Amino acid sequence: xxxxxxxxxxxxxxxxxxxxxxxxxxxxxxxxxxxxxxxxxxxxxxxxxxxxxxxxxxxxxxxxxxxxxxxxxxxxxxxxxxxxxxxxxxxxxxxxxxxxxxxxxxxxxxxxxxxxxxxxxxxxxxxxxxxxxxxxxxxxxxxxxxxxxxxxxxxxxxxxxxxxxxxxxxxxxxxxxxxxxxxxxxxxxxxxxxxxxxxxxxxxxxxxxxxxxxxxxxxxxxxxxxxxxxxxxxxxxxxxxxxxxxxxxxxxxxxxxxxxxxxxxxxxxxxxxxxxxxxxxxxxxxxxxxxxxxxxxxxxxxxxxxxxxxxxxxxxxxxxxxxxxxxxxxxxxxxxxxxxxxxxxxxxxxxxxxxxxxxxxxxxxxxxxxxxxxxxxxxxxxxxxxxxxxxxxxxxxxxxxxxxxxxxxxxxxxxxxxxxxxxxxxxxxxxxxxxxxxxxxxxxxxxxxxxxxxxxxxxxxxxxxxxxxxxxxxxxxxxxxxxxxxxxxxxxxxxxxxxxxxxxxx
Numbered sequence: 001x002x003x004x005x006x007x008x009x010x011x012x013x014x015x016x017x018x019x020x021x022x023x024x025x026x027x028x029x030x031x032x033x034x035x036x037x038x039x040x041x042x043x044x045x046x047x048x049x050x051x052x053x054x055x056x057x058x059x060x061x062x063x064x065x066x067x068x069x070x071x072x073x074x075x076x077x078x079x080x081x082x083x084x085x086x087x088x089x090x091x092x093x094x095x096x097x098x099x100x101x102x103x104x105x106x107x108x109x110x111x112x113x114x115x116x117x118x119x120x121x122x123x124x125x126x127x128x129x130x131x132x133x134x135x136x137x138x139x140x141x142x143x144x145x146x147x148x149x150x151x152x153x154x155x156x157x158x159x160x161x162x163x164x165x166x167x168x169x170x171x172x173x174x175x176x177x178x179x180x181x182x183x184x185x186x187x188x189x190x191x192x193x194x195x196x197x198x199x200x201x202x203x204x205x206x207x208x209x210x211x212x213x214x215x216x217x218x219x220x221x222x223x224x225x226x227x228x229x230x231x232x233x234x235x236x237x238x239x240x241x242x243x244x245x246x247x248x249x250x251x252x253x254x255x256x257x258x259x260x261x262x263x264x265x266x267x268x269x270x271x272x273x274x275x276x277x278x279x280x281x282x283x284x285x286x287x288x289x290x291x292x293x294x295x296x297x298x299x300x301x302x303x304x305x306x307x308x309x310x311x312x313x314x315x316x317x318x319x320x321x322x323x324x325x326x327x328x329x330x331x332x333x334x335x336x337x338x339x340x341x342x343x344x345x346x347x348x349x350x351x352x353x354x355x356x357x358x359x360x361x362x363x364x365x366x367x368x369x370x371x372x373x374x375x376x377x378x379x380x381x382x383x384x385x386x387x388x389x390x391x392x393x394x395x396x397x398x399x400x401x402x403x404x405x406x407x408x409x410x411x412x413x414x415x416x417x418x419x420x421x422x423x424x425x426x427x428x429x430x431x432x433x434x435x436x437x438x439x440x441x442x443x444x445x446x447x448x449x450x451x452x453x454x455x456x457x458x459x460x461x462x463x464x465x466x467x468x469x470x471x472x473x474x475x476x477x478x479x480x481x482x483x484x485x486x487x488x489x490x491x492x493x494x495x496x497x498x499x500x501x502x503x504x505x506x
Contacts, residue, residue: 009242011461015078015085016453017071018253019092019171021275022320024049024067026074027447028083029454031463039463040477041454043447046081047074053112060112062171064098068178075231076239086461089249089453090172091256094192094300095147098174099165099217100183107161110171113145114361117153125152128210132290137204138194139286139299141312144360147193148211155212168217172251179246182229185219186248188255191301196221198286198299198307224250224303225460249456250303254278254310256452259303259467260445261418262475269403269414271433272448273423275317277395279402280310281410295405303456304467309409311402314354316423319391321365326384333384339428341385342392348494350378350390353502354398376501396432397491397498403437416440420448427483434483435491445478 012031017024026047034040049070054061078085099107122142126134140146154162169177170189177183190196197204205215230243250256257272272278286299286307300308326333350373362368369387374380381387407413416439424430424443434441445451455470464470
């Protein structure tokens with residue numbers, strides 16, 4: 001990059017790529033003076049693209065080469081629109097990875113976290129290691145898609161990729177490597193593998209050896225905000241752009257989203273609301289107690305030396321699948337129409353347990369919901385409105401249960417609930433979350449993962465002093481809508497029904 005090009009880079013402008021399980025976005029963030037003279041963050045989406053899984057034989061894969069092409073197209077688009085970002089960052093979903101050989105070439109298409117290869121393996125690994133020990137050493141909720149089970153599945157299947165692999169790169173790190181030629185492992189993503197020891201702050205090589213997972217493939221984790229090299233000359237030439245610098249942000253999208261929660265209080269609860277709902281609170285250290293394990297909470301590394309005590313809840317995946325099926329069978333169904341139909345439907349007619357494994361990847365989501373309601377002695381929802389209301393009320397009640405469990409684990413009492421992410425555009429869900437929890441919900445911002453991505457870049461550039469100051473920037477820059485609770489008695493009665501349905505305590 002020439003001195004002239006370097007001078008043209010704008011240190012107040014950053015480029016963020018936020019890749020979710022269904023789509024990806026490229027967004028530009030710029031610091032600008034607000035009405036009172038203090039800086040605010042202006043965000044503009046410049047490109048959006050689909051992220052579609054590919055089924056090959058019995059396996060489900062990510063189309064990583066296409067995603068890389070889309071990232072490059074986003075970089076080109078930013079400069080064509082006249083922006084001169086100083087840095088870029090990429091955040092994605094957790095746990096998934098690519099394997100590189102000694103020459104840096106990708107060994108096969110990375111598996112999708114919903115691939116069936118890990119079915120039944122949680123029990124096998126627990127039998128080998130012990131449940132309590134596995135939780136103490138990994139700190140995560142036992143979810144079938146965690147990296148440890150994917151790698152164990154490959155070892156059991158005799159995959160030659162593990163023997164040929166020189167390096168494991170988690171999804172955002174793989175994309176950064178293709179852009180810059182620099183191999184790194186970012187901390188927040190490392191903690192999603194269940195192979196990172198949160199208490200000892202190191203890779204769990206003892207567990208790797210026990211499961212036949214080669215320890216040589218894991219790089220030392222680096223903290224969020226680490227500079228990860230400049231674009232390769234070949235990428236700059238292809239895109240006709242200067243050698244933009246990459247920053248390893250909080251590359252797990254959940255942790256980027258939490259960084260953008262505009263909370264000013266020291267102790268706060270949040271939901272990152274999207275395909276998954278991640279409900280949790282921020283801590284200075286992981287909480288590895290037996291009760292944490294029994295209540296199925298995770299300890300994931302966050303931005304700024306924090307840990308997130310959180311629970312994975314199935315989330316709007318259930319509704320997304322219902323919509324997809326309606327679109328295919330009955331014609332397109334817009335989300336506002338579905339939500340309005342739910343608003344008019346009879347309340348608390350039928351409930352489900354969103355985290356029941358039957359909702360994880362069913363062949364027919366609508367039929368699965370109906371079967372669940374019939375088998376549990378409830379009225380079977382028939383209309384779109386009845387089904388959507390069933391899903392949204394059930395999610396809200398699950399949020400209440402997880403929120404109360406988080407309070408019990410931490411000894412905190414949360415005055416309300418911050419909700420961020422794309423799911424907050426469903427205003428009925430936000431209102432139900434307030435009603436079910438009996439406390440206010442503060443919803444915003446929508447593009448939380450991308451904003452958190454930008455914040456870490458701005459901290460790395462010295463534009464924000466730390467995470468606390470960055471959150472104040474978010475609070476100044478983006479509207480937050482408050483939902484006040486209502487119908488307390490009705491929701492309390494529904495909650496009692498819900499707990500009985502789950503066969504669980506509060």
